[in-house]
Amino acid sequence: MTTIAIIGAGFSGTLLSLHLLRYCPPPTRLVLIERNSQFGRGLAYATGNASHILNVPAARMSAFHDRPHDFLDWLTHQPDGERGLVAGPGTFAPRRLFGAYIRSLLNDEIKRSGRERLELVRGDVIGLDRGAHPLTLSLDRNRTVQADLAVLAIGNFPPEPMPIANPGFYDTRFYRPDPWAADAISGLDPDASVLLIGTGLTTVDAVISLLDQGHKGPIHALSRRGLLPRRHAGVPMPAADHEPFPTTVNALTRFLRKESARAIAEGSGWQPVIDELRPFTVDVWQAMPLPDRKRFLRHLRPWWDVHRHRMAAQVADRIDAARASGQLRVEVGRVRDYVVEGDLVAVHYRPRRQDELATIAVSRVINCAGPGADYDRIQEPLIRDLLKDGVVRPDPLRLGLDVTGNCALLNREGAISRRLFAVGPVTKGTFWEMTAVPDIRRQTEKLAEYLTGLVKAMPQGSSV
Ligand SMILES: Cc1cc2nc3c(=O)[nH]c(=O)nc-3n(C[C@H](O)[C@H](O)[C@H](O)COP(=O)(O)OP(=O)(O)OC[C@H]3O[C@@H](n4cnc5c(N)ncnc54)[C@H](O)[C@@H]3O)c2cc1C
Known part of the structure; x- marks a missing residue:
């Protein structure tokens, strides 16, 4: 039997589990490990405050890109009191409702697949021994989990303190x-x-x-x-312009300025110009030369962030x-x-x-400076353990861990792991836009397909 361990049950780890259960043939078994009490919520959707609302409209928050109305449909079937102010596709729902939606997807899947295929383990993963086959994950209270493949879905960490005199x-x-x-x-x-x-x-x-x-x-x-x-605004789309997206910082900045001016002159707002770039952001990032990506982070990131995350x-x-x-x-x-x-x-x-x-x-x-992403400064036992042994390395831009386009982790020497993967914000160095639900849902689906291919190619009977 093949076992895949997923470390972290926020949005990324939970969605990956759901996709793997759909794609991977039985008897593949998943172990989803989460140190907090609530599986499926992660950091973003654990808030109990109803005023903490999504920054993406409900119509774009489905967990599945091929079923775009899934979240909206789920919302409309909730009791009125639960739904609160949720009215339609353009509504920004409370984040805790989105967490409840992800939990309900997880519970439905457990009912369908059974606990033999998806085991939920409440625990803190503090180390990983990849010397032997299978991989051995060390958990708190002297527990271990063995797996053929493991995926880090460990999400966001608290902000780093600023350097100060005292x-x-x-x-x-x-x-x-x-x-x-x-x-x-x-x-x-x-x-x-x-x-x-x-x-x-x-x-x-x-x-x-x-x-x-x-x-x-x-x-x-x-x-x-x-x-x-900046604020979201329900503004009309400007007439389509099919000029290709530039991939250097200077050309891209000129392009966005020009397009925004055109959109505003045509009576639209600048918002659709940013939104139209979104499906291509990963491609633009990956085609951009490394010095340009560095310049973008140094000079333009604050402007990008306030226009993109509204x-x-x-x-x-x-x-x-x-x-x-x-x-x-x-x-x-x-x-x-x-x-x-x-x-x-x-x-x-x-x-x-x-x-x-x-x-x-x-x-x-x-x-409140935003999630800490420099893994050399993150004081988590698991991260320290992985970095100490050179099993992983920070990406060159210090946005997360270095991964390939298929989410395989690279070790200190740059060699590609065949058993260790990462998903979600951990992979921002390679993908840049890997923060919001619409991006992560695609990534989890693609990774599930890729891992399924690996599982199918594994020699039978040699696994955990
Ligand atoms: C406050 C906030 C609000 C957001 N709002 C929106 C929004 O409105 N719309 C949108 O599209 N996106 C939003 N995002 C972005 C995006 O949805 C999240 O970043 C996304 O949910 C990331 O999910 P994740 O599972 O990768 O990470 P996380 O949610 O951080 O989950 C990681 C999980 O891993 C667990 N974990 C970590 N290390 C270990 C370990 N060693 N052992 C066991 N468990 C471990 C943690 O306990 C946690 O539950 C928001 C993000 C934040 C932070």
Whole structure:
């Protein structure tokens, strides 16, 4: 019998399991391992806050690209109270409902396939011995799982702390390293002043959570460029232009500027110009020379991120209102140091293009700088173990781990593993756009097909 272990049961690991069960012939067995209590939700869809809504309309959130209405259909069959404000294809549903949808897909599949084919293991994978066949995964509480193939679906990690003069600050009670942890905003005086590091969607989530818990005090959000995500807009598509997409940074920037100006002149918004590029983004990324990809990350990434990862209108309205009232203040600059003074922290930062430092006093600093992706800095036992032995290596752009186009992991020397794979945001270095559901669902399907081919080619009787 062939066994495939999938480490992590967020959206990526769960979807991959569903596809493998469909494609892989019995008696192939899957072991889906998750350290948290809820399989299927992962980081993004575990939030209990109904104001944390999807940033992609319901019509584009199906788990399956060939059944585009699957999520919408599921939603319309939920009791009214559960559905909340969900009205139609353009609605932005609460993220926790999407998590419930993925869990229901998983439960249905278990009923269909049986526990013999899909075993759910609650545990933390802390090491992997790939010296022998089969692979041996070490779990907490001295447990092991053996498998012929293993897939890392370990998703997103908390943001990395910024380098500062006094790193000891990060050990104080004033700092919260994980914006998604329950303690990030709990226990705060409603009138306290708070600093959120970053101005992306994680910051937007944190602001919404603070407002929902009745926070009245000032909320500062600080980043190097001070760019907030733009809002979604239901704007008409501009007339199609079939000019090919350029693959150098300069040409692509010129192209997007020109197309956006044309779309706006034709009465559309710039949004469809970005959306039309989406199906080709991976191809553009992979065709772009490495120096250009580096330039893109250094100079253009903040602009790309705020135009590509947008806010639903109802979220944007609340953010705009908080800014207009003066409660939410966007600061532009770079933190130099934090100095604890009694019950407050003096945050010294250098505003953009100024020599003089500015200071704000806050009661709490929450790092909302976006998921940490430099694997050399991620302090997870499994990652440390894999890197120590050279089983994997960070990708050259420090966006994740180095993988091939078929998601096989590369080792320290650049050799391609035949047994270890990765899926989801871990693979961003190779694919760039491997963050949102529409991209990950395709990737999991393709990987399932590829792994099925490997399983079928395996000599019978030599497996676990
Ligand atoms: C806050 C947030 C909101 C988002 N909103 C949207 C949205 O609205 N629309 C959209 O299209 N995309 C959204 N995304 C992007 C995208 O959907 C997610 O990045 C995607 O769900 C990634 O899934 P994943 O399974 O790869 O990672 P994760 O969701 O991070 O799941 C990884 C899982 O692996 C487990 N794990 C990790 N290491 C181990 C280990 N060693 N042993 C056992 N288990 C382990 C973790 O506990 C976790 O459950 C959002 C992302 C975030 C972070």
